[in-house]
Amino acid sequence: MTIPAETGRRRxxxxxxxxxxxxxxxxxxxxxxxxxxxxxAVILAVYLxxxxxxxRRRFELPEALGLTIGIVLSLGAITGAIFLIVxxxxxxxx
Numbered sequence: 001m002t003i004p005a006e007t008g009r010r011r012x013x014x015x016x017x018x019x020x021x022x023x024x025x026x027x028x029x030x031x032x033x034x035x036x037x038x039x040x041a042v043i044l045a046v047y048l049x050x051x052x053x054x055x056r057r058r059f060e061l062p063e064a065l066g067l068t069i070g071i072v073l074s075l076g077a078i079t080g081a082i083f084l085i086v087x088x089x090x091x092x093x094x
């Protein structure tokens with residue numbers, strides 16, 4: 001019997017793929033702050049688009065006015081939540 005000759009294909013996991021994975025992981029770690037800000041910006045944009053779209057359809061407002069009202073209402077809700085939560089937390093800290 002004869003032993004088949006090597007066909008030129010390498011076995012195992014090539015070192016190039018490992019290096020590529022390490023470089024991609026390092027790039028993600030270095031840019032995680034930027035990616036987080038971009039992710040939050042996309043979430044905020046989707047939320048504001050949904051609110052302004054609802055206001056435009058429901059009350060037949062122009063797009064800019066619906067967006068402005070949506071931003072003001074959202075900031076008002078956040079401010080109200082802070083005014084409700086802060087006294088309770090301050091009492092617990094004392």
